[in-house]
Amino acid sequence: MTEQTSGGGLLGPRQIRELADRIGLRPTKSRGQNFVHDANTVRRIVSLAQTGPTDRVIEVGPGLGSLTLGLLETGAQVVAIEIDPLLAAQLPLTVAERMPRAADRLELVESDALKVSTLPGEPATELVANLPYNVAVPVLLHLLAIAPGWRTGLVMVQLEVADRLVAAPGSRTYGVPSAKLAWYGRAERVGTVPPRVFWPVPNVDSGLVRITRVDPPACSATREQVFTVIDAAFANRRKMLRSALSSLCGRSAAAAELLTAAEVDPTARGESLGIQEFARIAEQLVAAGRL
Known part of the structure; x- marks a missing residue:
């Protein structure tokens, strides 16, 4: 009515x-x-x-x-x-x-x-x-x-x-x-x-x-930390993640190790990842003291 x-x-x-x-x-x-x-x-x-x-x-x-x-x-x-x-x-x-x-x-x-x-x-x-x-x-x-x-x-x-x-x-x-x-x-x-x-x-x-x-991904990282990873991944969307995240990890090799631990291909690009993958990367960065 x-x-x-x-x-x-x-x-x-x-x-x-x-x-x-x-x-x-x-x-x-x-x-x-x-x-x-x-x-x-x-x-x-x-x-x-x-x-x-x-x-x-x-x-x-x-x-x-x-x-x-x-x-x-x-x-x-x-x-x-x-x-x-x-x-x-x-x-x-x-x-x-x-x-x-x-x-x-x-x-x-x-x-x-x-x-x-x-x-x-x-x-x-x-x-x-x-x-x-x-x-x-x-x-x-x-x-x-x-x-x-x-x-x-x-x-x-x-x-x-x-x-x-x-x-x-x-x-x-x-x-x-x-x-x-x-x-x-x-x-x-x-x-x-x-x-x-x-x-x-x-x-x-x-x-x-x-x-x-919907409920956000269950992870130990905060929303702000996950969003920091998203921003870095898309800062240059054509870069592989190991390069795009090197600013957070200190160097490309460290980024590759961290991505592998998060079960994400280091040669992938941000545009291929869903929110669950970004959350896992943020968790690894937090655990490594990088976020």
């Missing part, structure tokens, strides 16, 4: 432009401000996320409120993180005007999402967000780290970024984002979104990525 509204419901193209004009907003590329103005797209995202009245949802970059209203329409609680003070000031007003009975289910955090260390209230159950293109990966990884309560997520990101997030070892798009996300969960691409449903219109398609939390 959706929230009954008395102020107009979801936002369309005309309402988006009127809101922007009302507050004097000029969207900026530096903050990745592209606002969804298509109600069908919003409801598709919410449906794919399977958001419902028992959920407490983190939304990053709510902007003018298109997706926020769609999430509130389901009966969910929404914790919206917005960096732009102009948009942060307007969002509660928009919700109060268009969906007044949902106003008490919106909590606003005016901050840079990368600087948020805790979230208010009860633990979140979901992340559903149209992530700003320029910071999508660091924001996603940060929220996975600081808010372990959310178990499922659906994010809209630039299509190229979506492909990187869901890439498997051995594919040409597999890299640091894919490997680090695998520490936290499984990712799958569940749809694409055309540029025409945004204002301003971006010059790329967007991808919808569903994230399902």
Whole structure:
């Protein structure tokens, strides 16, 4: 059942432009401000996320409120993180005007999402967000780290970024984002979104990525230590691991010994390894006093 509204419901193209004009907003590329103005797209995202009245949802970059209203329409609680003070000031007003009975289910955090260390209230159950293109990966990884309560997520990101997030070892798009996300969960691409449903219109398609939390690898190394290995392995992705990890081991021969102990081929490249292999390498580095 959706929230009954008395102020107009979801936002369309005309309402988006009127809101922007009302507050004097000029969207900026530096903050990745592209606002969804298509109600069908919003409801598709919410449906794919399977958001419902028992959920407490983190939304990053709510902007003018298109997706926020769609999430509130389901009966969910929404914790919206917005960096732009102009948009942060307007969002509660928009919700109060268009969906007044949902106003008490919106909590606003005016901050840079990368600087948020805790979230208010009860633990979140979901992340559903149209992530700003320029910071999508660091924001996603940060929220996975600081808010372990959310178990499922659906994010809209630039299509190229979506492909990187869901890439498997051995594919040409597999890299640091894919490997680090695998520490936290499984990712799958569940749809694409055309540029025409945004204002301003971006010059790329967007991808919808569903994230399902899984337990991290059982290992004695910390997440930070495993991520250090991932960063080193992909610093020059064409290097063999024995060379790529020589900076951590002191020399290539020592790296080769350590990799063999971790049951990883020293002549392999980082792009062929999954998160379990990276964890085993980190364990060996810790045992050798190198991490």
